[in-house]
Amino acid sequence: MRHIYVVGTADTKGEELAYLATCIEAAGGVVVRVDVGTRMPATSLDISAATVAACHPDGAGTVLGGDDRGQAVEAMGVAFQHFLAGREDIAGIIGIGGGGGTSIITAGMRELRLGLPKIMVSTLASGDVAPYVDVSDIVMMPSVTDMAGLNRLSRVILHNAAQAITAMVARPAEVAASKPALGLTMFGVTTPAVTAMVEHLKANYDCLVFHATGTGGRTMEKLADSGLISGVLDITTTEVCDLLLGGVLPATADRFGAIARTGLPYVGSVGALDMVNFWAPETVPERYAGRLFYRHNPNVTLMRTTPAECAEIGRWIGERLNLCPGPVRFLFPEKGISALDIEGGAFFDPLADAALFDALEATIKPTASRRIFRLPLHINDPQFAEAAVAAYRDIANP
Incomplete structure (x- = not known):
């Protein structure tokens, strides 16, 4: 009873x-x-x-x-x-x-x-x-x-x-079980990518999109731990930047922990790892004076990550992906990782992106189930969304 x-x-x-x-x-x-x-x-x-x-x-x-x-x-x-x-x-x-x-x-x-x-x-x-x-x-x-x-x-x-x-x-809610649920992470600067993925997937999956604001990533992983989603397209891992560099929308140290514990099929990428979030300009810590900033709105200030910071972020993510026993695919969009990181954009910095990709590549240990891919695309290119969806379908239906 x-x-x-x-x-x-x-x-x-x-x-x-x-x-x-x-x-x-x-x-x-x-x-x-x-x-x-x-x-x-x-x-x-x-x-x-x-x-x-x-x-x-x-x-x-x-x-x-x-x-x-x-x-x-x-x-x-x-x-x-x-x-x-x-x-x-x-x-x-x-x-x-x-x-x-x-x-x-x-x-x-x-x-x-x-x-x-x-x-x-x-x-x-x-x-x-x-x-x-x-x-x-x-x-x-x-x-x-x-x-x-x-x-x-x-x-x-x-x-x-x-x-x-x-x-x-x-009177428990009746939840349609005809479609497996997927968790996806999105930020404003990766919206075209994730929206396109949802369009490709929604016929076969119930797509749950989480705003990557710290609580969004943690909520998605709690759903994974609770057995309420069957896979993850973690395209926007930006919360790690705020965790490591003192931003206001951080992940916790357990980011990716649910993927490691559950072994769920996982497709990830580097969405918005070019930025750290702060509130209004006066809230930015003094140690970051002189850095490259972008005023997203009067209450949100974005700071571009440097090559050294990107390398640190890449190593941190790579170490945690190595703990994931399930199928993992991690995609590098070589032409930019956010709407601001594009040729002519406020955060366009190929050297910083290269440092991020190189650190990830050096840290992630490839196995039969854990693979990384470099794609000559921008993260918001339609072809990138298609590649991410194809990668997920490959590991969800081997």
Whole structure:
């Protein structure tokens, strides 16, 4: 049997947890109540805080019994992540909390697969929720009042939340399975290339295009880890520039990690590796004074990567592609890697591009399944899109 997990800190939110669970059961849901509190609870739940804390890699003592609440909250978040990873009966999950509870519960929710219903009723839900949601699909629901006992408004909010999670679990979305899903990465300066690829592929594939702004790449890789896409055309790897050079739209150090973990068919390229993103000109770090910049708009400033930086970027990407056991094809468009990197364009720099290609070629270890190709084309040439699509079809249908 699959259950709706109702999660909170029973030491401070026991009354609200009990009411929420009762509302879900009244709506037809089958509930498991989970305590993630760091102190002695006032309410007995189905799964105790001690049980969750024991899932911490360093043991329950790391979570419970200390005097530092901040450390306890952080440790319980780690324990809750590991606890959820071992549960196979979760139909959906709903949490309630203030600052500490929201931090703990969403830490676990973020590790669950995309598409599994997740609602967090929180006192923080009307502010900046990016640290709690990140690239997951958590629904943040404002509690409106603080959670310090039930009142006429909190009863309504919790009742609504109960109805929402019960409906989400009872009526899962029907997803057409006739076409496998593909992840593609795109930036404004690689739009012609990726748009053309989608046109070639959409008859046979469900094409999911991600804006390469840091969160876009991470979302695509989370889908890969969750088994929700069957392959990747990672044409725009620009997030690596911001990671290595201090830009504002960075990847994480785990970029390409999902490809290595899953072995999915992968076609990649060097789209927009000619640029690092900053906000308005005054936000550019002082160490970059005198560099070549392009004002994309009043709020976005692009900086051209140098040959030395391109070589560093190429080595970084190449080392990670070497860890990918599945089929890999990586394409070098020798006539330019973005709409700005074209003859007459603001970032046209054949020497920098050559340094990038040479570093990649020197680092990537070719195998029967991992191959690189130099193409005498610009990345936005129609023939480049055709080559990328042909490369993907080759490894997806060997």
